[in-house]
Amino acid sequence: VEALIPEHQRDAWKKFQAKPWVSKDDFEKEVVRHVETTLARSMFNCDETAAYAAASLAFRDRLITEWNRTQQRQTFADTKRVYYLSLEFLMGRALDNAMLNVGLKNVAKEGLSELGFRIEDIINQEHDAALGNGGLGRLAACFLDSMASLNFPAWGYGLRYKYGIFKQEIVDGYQVEVPDYWLDFNPWEFPRHDIVVDVQFYGGVRKYQDDDGKNVAVWEGGEIVRAVAYDVPIPGFNTPTTNNMRLWSSKAASGEFDFQKFNSGDYESSVADQQRAETISAVLYPNDNLDRGKELRLKQQYFWVAASLYDIVRRFKKSKRAWSEFPDQIAIQLNDTHPTLAIVELQRILIDMEGLDWDEAWAIVTNTFGYTNHTVLPEALEKWSVPLFQNLLPRHLQIIYDINMFFLQSVERKFPGDRDMLARVSIIEESQPKMVRMAFLAIVGSHKVNGVAELHSDLIRTTIFKDFVKIFGPDKFTNVTNGITPRRWLHQANPRLSELIASKTGGLGFLKDLNVLNELEKFADDKEFKKEWAEIKYANKVKLAKYIKSTTGVTVNPSALFDIQVKRIHEYKRQQLNIFGVIHRYLTIKAMTAEERKKLAPRVSIFGGKAAPGYWMAKTIIHLINNVGAVVNKDPDVGDLLKVIFLEDYNVSKAEIITPASDISEHISTAGTEASGTSNMKFVLNGGLIIGTCDGANIEITREIGENNIFLFGNLAEDVEDLRHTHNYGSHTLDPDLVKVFDLIKSDAFGDAGAFGALTGSIEDHGDYYLVSDDFHSYIKTQALVDEAYKNQDEWITKTILSVARMGFFSSDRCINEYAEMIWNVEPLPVEKESGLGKEE
Template identity: 65%
Template sequence: EIAKLPKETLALWEKYGADESDDKESFQKSFIRHVTTTLARSIYNIDNFSAYQATAHSVRDRLIKRWNETQQTHTEVDSKRVYYLSLEFLLGRSLDNALLNLGLKDNYGGGIKELGFTMEDVLEQEVDAALGNGGLGRLAACYMDSLATMDYPAWGYGLRYTYGIFQQRLKDGYQIEFPDYWLNFDNPWELPRLDVVVDVQFCGSVNRYTDEEGHERYAWEGGDTLQAIAYDVPIPGYGTKNCINIRLWSSKPKRQFDLTRFNEGQYEQAVYEQMQAENITAVLYPNDNHMVGKELRLKQQYFWVAASLFDIVRRFKKSEKPWSNFPLQVAIQLNDTHPTLAIVELQRILVDLEGIGWDEAWAIVTQTFAFTNHTILPEAMERWPVPMIQYLLPRHMQIIFDINLFFLQKVEKAIPNNRDLLAKLSIIEESTPQFVRMAHLAIVGSHRVNGVAALHSELIKQTIFKDFIQFYGESKFENKTNGITPRRWLHQANPKLSELITETLGSKNWLKNLDLLKGLKSHVNNKDFRKRWVAAKLSNKVRLADYIQKATGVTVNSNALFDVQVKRIHEYKRQFMNILGVIHRYNTLKKMTSEERACVVHRVVIFGGKAAPGYYIAKLVIKLINSVAEVVNNDNSIEDSLKVVFIPDYNVSVAEIIIPASDISQHISTAGTEASGTSNMKFVLNGGLILGTVDGANIEICEEIGDDNIFMFGNLAHQVDDLRHAHR
């Protein structure tokens, strides 16, 4: 098509489409242009927030260009694409990350200063994109950064929640929740694609018919139809032009309102349907590692999966390749069981809509999907009542029954006469009502299943998925230990230490190859290096102490030891054990004489994390921590040897301040319960010590950093069960 355009037209595109430069003057020009045109303001009417918006829009212009070029290149090259389906993307802020990844930070920093602002103030204006609960959602965000940086043709698919994870405030030591209306001001980091609209069907019924060739076919008919609208979030890689995409879907009604009702003057009823439709993507479920079987959540899952698969299939069909090529062009990774319905949806598309035979379709499906398991906690296992699926997705329920039947027939053939095994492996739990076990469906429909740390990947084979090994053998199950992006968690969060590392190693290559950090080893006895290392840590602690003062009103001494536990509040993560330890420490300090206390290292114990709004015990632990803090911090007799703070509203931006300032951090889950943990990696990367149990990725971290840098304690995973029984 391009070849057909007249030469003059092409020349115009080339002339005016050339990249805007990234130098200081070009930034200042684009900044002023955005203030006057995008924001409709003037030099007399611009505050820090407008300065942030103008800067963000200037960066956005550059991101969009890279995004366009990347997508065009991937289409031209016709590369296999990897799709990451995640109900959560805990992205945090974007401006600083984009400036650093695009290499714009210095020029933009200098440019903005001359315009009368400071980069620090401007960066502070951005609200977090907090479309996730904790580790699982942040992992998705880190993976997108790494996929972009490593030049993968990757896409993320998720939901554009109107409300992200709630904001946590404290009242009398108790957690209270406030809605996170993050889209209150415009969001420069998304590109609305009002033309990318997908119809999504719910309810209705299934009609069996015979097609022209005499084949028995099924049609899903009637019910309600909603629309999914795409919003694209560009994710720039570091030191590359590659800029990948997260496509987030927002729900809206197919028709604006019921005209008949409107004309009859029943205005509220007329817009009811619209409100129902918009509800689907209104709010992120605030539970971490805990399933709540609400119908709206199941609707979210299908809405998201249906829109994403439609989009993926549409892109594949443009290539006009045979269906057998689908798994060669498309890899879909399921982030936990939340998107498991995608397996059923693809089978439905292939069999019902494309007319492909069941077995051929199923081979395509299983070669396309792979599944990541993130937990072995029983309360987190997703199971949906059969009647609920039957009502919302009648055809999908039939397909699930068929998948199960054919699977169990294969099991019976391979391992005959073992009814007990069939019951254990079945996708259907034979209770009243029946339930669909989503993890079983995900395993049966995928060619690979992975755990997220070495221990966890072993444990899933011995516990929750044990029976599947009998049938599949071990090779379907593998380990992929979690990772984190060093761009955000060291380069961005800890500029002083990053600068020291870059100077010492002589280049920034470590930002793309973390193994290069081993090169620091030969400098450990260098006096100047050590001095600067300690100075970086101290300045991070001063920054955190300032933040603590502002957020809690408590003054802490930056020269004390900072002892940190920040993560979702959960019984298995054992914040309770930590606070009991603090009470013991306090009682011990109280019994000491002043002289004895003078020999004790002063300590600030820092907690942070949200409890799910319905998690009573977790909320009580927050209250306990605050009550202990109240007593300890107001007791002059211990002479500042101990302080306790609970930092409210722990999120990605707060993590970026806390993690680089930690001397020692606690990752003390009961062995076998924390699948991996990812904040443990972030603390270590910032030169902190770890106090941890023999659990999750702590074990592999220990192998890397050596046991001088990590204090491990407690029972091993295999001992825990015996202990539990012994204590009954």
């Protein structure tokens, strides 16, 4: 390729080629240069914001040279690539991550200090990239980190929302949502105005036979919206590999507003088209585990899928390979059903645009896609109304009907005469209006379907997708248990613990092979080691205590047991069970003598998490937590024995402070409802124990760390259905301790009880769907065991060390290797290590 460029030009390019800086002096030089030129400031008016900007730009320059090298390498090697399609990427902050991954954080720390700044202050200037709701979006972010760290040629494709997940404020105990405009200054993205795709909506389909008698469908009319690419470099840890996350932003295809209308004085409608187009990528839908079926959401999905597939197909076509080789070159993973339209879009491209026949195209499509299911909750399974589809994407609806017809024909051949089966598995639900079942479409259009933890994968095989297991055979369905990146969730969030582990295991190798943590087992009874281990936990708790003081005004004792539940607020995750347990504890303390109180382990109950703006019950739970805190925290009978904290605006960067500071964390969903959970893994990896139900990844965590090191309680998934049935059709008596809790709430002890009527009522009068009462006794008893265990600090610390030592399995590197082998069939493609990576240990 190089030979095409004349020699003298080549020389000039090479002579001045950008070289990544490595030394402290070079770093400072780059920072000063960016302050003085890019930002047009000077040493006299460089505040922390400007220093953050300049430091980020210095690191961005470094990343981008590696990014270029990686992309060139991947293009020339022409091997199979992975495309991870996710409507959410919950990235959090990028600067700290970039510094650690290229191994230059200490260099930057010294450099910044010489320029007059503390690195922590600079890191804290950054606004989180919060393009996700919770676990699903954060999983995508961990996967990008792992794919780059393992040198997989892999791209993420998503939407560049102008507004990420809202900011949460707590006003008088209530959640208030504030828009999250995060793009004010974002040095981590590269607008690619040269990479645009025009995406069509609405219109109609004209069908005819061409001269060869072939059926042709033309989708015409409607409107066009332009997708513009924004690229974000994703650096791997201790490797030059820097992958790409491409986010699409929408704008009007004309790029301008309507001048004719403008000139005739119709100012409002002259900008209307532009605004309509920009609305598509304006805001992230703030629902977690809930599908709302709004047209704009379907528009987002198609906009993103169409632009991404156009891009992928364009890249493939440059290789001049035969279409049949498409699945050998490309693996596309669907992060939940949100990108399922990609299946239909690829089929459309192949048959309508590229002229392949149906079967040939369909074989390519199904061999390309893999689908990950992340939930069994019925309210979260996506369905789209057929009339909505017909209007917005008429050609796609036709193709879906054809996919369904061929699929049902194959089912009929396999199970002749089984009408019920046909109705059950049809991609079209025969309701009023008819609905497209996206999960079924995703299964039919993929070669592999996976759940995200063993229990969850078993559940999908035996419940929601059981007919499909009969139809396609069991091999199509598999499990890949979720994981987390140890780079962010140990090294970055808990640097002192990471350092201690490195000192005992021979360096930072454990960050690339988390099973190395096993070596810590031999220190589980080492006095000196345990002391350092405990000191680090204490320091992390002090840090969180300071944060709590500064944000809520409440003083908490860092020696108390820190009990943390941070995650989206949802009835199935059962924060209500936790707060009822707290009220029960409050009642118990109030009834104790002074002598008895002395024996109790002091506790701080910490909550955090956002409620979807339209989820009234979740908001009620937040309100109750805050009101309980207001009463308990100032009750002199209670003192340090119990504090109740609600941390505002839980997000990734706050999780980095909160996670290392837990003694125990709560993962207490109704059995069978939490597909995996990933914060459970983060807390254990940071030396905290878990109280949890037999649900999601808790089960595998128990298998790995041993049942002596976890506090499990509650009914099992297999009993849930029967219990619900008894609630509704048998006798339903509430747990007597829970009744006392309800009585206290009803006495207006936490403000007007009317505000909590729906919450208590859902349990007393409406069937207690989430089994709060059924699990209450077991929960309270198990919390008492936690109190007892915590009193023996020596044993407690040993438990936490053993647990960390056994967490290697939960690295997202392990998951990515499993996806690569079982689903994608791709190999790593290392980039030569010529330019200087930092050698920091």
